[in-house]
Amino acid sequence: MALVITVAVTWIVVSILLSGLGFPWIQQLFASQENSVTAEPRARKYKCGLPQPCPEEHLAFRVVSGAANVIGPKICLEDRMLMSSVKDNVGRGLNIALVNGVNGDLIEARAFDMWAGDVNDLLKFIRPLHEGTLVFVASYDDPATKMNEETRKLFSDLGSKNVKDLAFRDSWVFVGAKGVQNKSPFEQHMKNSKHTNKYEGWPEALEMEGCIPRRPAAS
Numbered sequence: 684m685a686l687v688i689t690v691a692v693t694w695i696v697v698s699i700l701l702s703g704l705g706f707p708w709i710q711q712l713f714a715s716q717e718n719s720v721t722a723e724p725r726a727r728k729y730k731c732g733l734p735q736p737c738p739e740e741h742l743a744f745r746v747v748s749g750a751a752n753v754i755g756p757k758i759c760l761e762d763r764m765l766m767s768s769v770k771d772n773v774g775r776g777l778n779i780a781l782v783n784g785v786n787g788d789l790i791e792a793r794a795f796d797m798w799a800g801d802v803n804d805l806l807k808f809i810r811p812l813h814e815g816t817l818v819f820v821a822s823y824d825d826p827a828t829k830m831n832e833e834t835r836k837l838f839s840d841l842g843s844k845n846v847k848d849l850a851f852r853d854s855w856v857f858v859g860a861k862g863v864q865n866k867s868p869f870e871q872h873m874k875n876s877k878h879t880n881k882y883e884g885w886p887e888a889l890e891m892e893g894c895i896p897r898r899p900a901a902s
Contacts, residue, residue: 729743730743730761730762731743731744731745731759731760731761731762731892732745732759732892733745733892733894737894738894740896740897741894741895741896741897742760742761742782742787742817742894742895742896742897743760743761743762743892743893743894744758744759744760744761744819744858744892744893744894744895745757745758745759745890745891745892746758746759746819746820746821746856746857746858746890746891746892747821747856747888747889747890747891748821748822748823748854748855748856748888748889748890749773749778749821749822749823749824749854749888750882750885750887750888751824751882751883751884751885752775752823752824752885754768754888755767755768755773755774755778755823756773756778756821756822756823757821758778758780758792758819758821760780760782760787760789760819761787763789765780765782765789765792765819766778766780766792766794766821772792772793772794773794773821773823774794774795774796774823775794775796775797775798775823775824775825776794776795776796776797776798776800776822776823776824776825776826776829777794777795777797777805777820777821777822777823777826778792778793778794778795778820778821778822778823779792779793779794779795779805779808779809779818779819779820780792780818780819781812781816781817781818781819782816782817782818782819783815783816783817784815784816784817784860784897784898785815785897785898785899785900786897787897790816791808793808794823795808796829797825797826797827797828797829797830798824798825798828798829800829801829802829802830802831802834805829805834806833806834806837809837809838809841810837812841812861813861814861814862815860815861815862815898816860816861817858817859817860817895818841818857818858818859818860818861819857819858820838820855820856820857820858820859821855821856822853822854822855822856824852824885825851825852826849826853826855827849827850827851827853828851830846830849835847835849838857838859841857841859841860841861841863841867842857842859842860842863842865842866842867842870843857843859843866843867843870844866844867844870845857845870845872848872848874849872850874850875851875852875852884852885852886853872853873853874853875853886854871854872854873854875854885854886854887854888854889855870855871855872855873855889856870856871856889856890856891857869857870857871858870858891858893858895860898868893869891869893869895870891871889871891872889873886873887873889874886
């Protein structure tokens with residue numbers, strides 16, 4: 684009888700301790716630990732995915748060249764996709780978006796086949812540009828086979844320093860402007876070379892982002 688009473692009393696005491704002190708305290712401990720583990724904050728992205736916002740009176744942009752002849756290029760301005768495969772307005776060659784340098788509005792966007800197309804279509808597109816027009820360019824597959832001296836000079840006048848060396852299947856991204864006085868700081872060029880190509884027959888895609896000052900409105 685004494686043994687039975689002792690066991691019963693022990694069971695009651697242990698039950699009280701576990702329910703009143705043990706389990707809730709342990710649960711609270713684990714809960715506090717779980718609450719203290721928080722996910723790392725995601726880096727905030729700004730217009731066109733830029734890591735930092737552009738200053739006032741600047742236009743945020745991102746230009747991505749095509750990857751080989753498989754993935755099309757992209758041109759984004761102020762969080763608006765001007766050209767992309769999703770918009771179905773890109774193609775082999777040079778993909779060009781003309782933008783009003785004052786308000787950032789898209790004027791026109793077209794793709795020009797520089798392998799089998801007519802270079803005169805491109806010349807007619809960029810010859811009559813107005814002063815201050817921004818020109819965004821992204822290559823896809825082959826940007827240069829049909830280029831002639833006049834084409835290269837026109838892009839050079841827009842601020843390009845690499846267009847003179849642009850060749851078959853090179854990767855090229857560029858932002859220039861009509862009436863620019865100096866060479867553009869917004870340009871990247873990757874040569875097609877079997878020794879350095881990322882893809883068989885093509886160099887790696889190029890990606891460029893930045894902030895372009897708006898052109899002052901005419902008074």
